[in-house]
Amino acid sequence: MSPARRRIRPLVLVLGLTVALAGCDDQVKRVPWFKTMFRTASVRTYETELTTPPEGTVFFGAPRHYDLLAADTLLTNPLQPTPEVLERGEVLFLQYCVMCHGEEGAGDGPVVGENRLPPLPTLNLLSDRAMNDLSDGYIWGMIANGRGVMPPYRRVPHEDRWQIVEYVRELQTRSAGGAPTGSNDTQAGNE
Numbered sequence: 001m002s003p004a005r006r007r008i009r010p011l012v013l014v015l016g017l018t019v020a021l022a023g024c025d026d027q028v029k030r031v032p033w034f035k036t037m038f039r040t041a042s043v044r045t046y047e048t049e050l051t052t053p054p055e056g057t058v059f060f061g062a063p064r065h066y067d068l069l070a071a072d073t074l075l076t077n078p079l080q081p082t083p084e085v086l087e088r089g090e091v092l093f094l095q096y097c098v099m100c101h102g103e104e105g106a107g108d109g110p111v112v113g114e115n116r117l118p119p120l121p122t123l124n125l126l127s128d129r130a131m132n133d134l135s136d137g138y139i140w141g142m143i144a145n146g147r148g149v150m151p152p153y154r155r156v157p158h159e160d161r162w163q164i165v166e167y168v169r170e171l172q173t174r175s176a177g178g179a180p181t182g183s184n185d186t187q188a189g190n191e
């Protein structure tokens with residue numbers, strides 16, 4: 001064998017092996033028994049009717065979604081502002097709301113300011129509107145749906161959203177109590 005041929009032989013071998021192996025996939029599919037591994041019986045999305053639950057079963061657990069209007073008009077707050085509720089509400093508020101609405105809810109979170117989130121009046125959860133015009137259900141609905149820059153917080157479970165609502169109410173009560181009216185101010189100055 002000439003030296004040139006000897007050098008070419010391993011190359012031809014490797015080439016042959018590559019071609020043989022590349023064909024393998026198709027060969028496997030030709031064996032009927034293997035085919036089942038590639039083509040299984042499956043139902044694709046929307047291919048069949050949705051299954052209806054058997055008669056007599058009761059809808060349980062799965063929470064319904066309420067848009068803002070529905071939450072505002074249909075939902076009532078099931079919680080009372082107990083210490084436990086407020087404690088949990090504070091944890092959640094500090095986790096999900098504080099960056100935009102601020103620690104006290106005044107709309108001055110760290111992401112609000114020049115070249116950042118514009119300080120919209122609705123960001124202030126201590127405004128007259130937020131205190132007097134927004135229902136508990138509406139605030140719950142804002143958490144569930146978000147609006148504009150505010151993202152929806154569906155990952156906060158239904159029940160937990162009421163705890164946040166209670167905590168927002170608590171912040172509002174605190175700010176109302178801590179801010180004396182003009183006449184009180186004068187009185188305090190006179191004393």
Ligand code: HEC
Nearest residue numbers: 096097100120122123139142143147148149150151153164
């Ligand atoms: C990424 C920033 C951001 C986060 C986080 C955020 N919000 Fe907001 N929120 C906004 C903005 C912006 C508005 C004003 C939206 C508008 O007026 O359309 C707003 C408005 C609101 C309003 C007032 C709506 C109205 O009609 O006056 C409430 C109530 C509210 N948010 C509650 C919350 C609560 C509770 C959380 C935490 C679960 C939260 N937000 C988290 C940005 C945020």
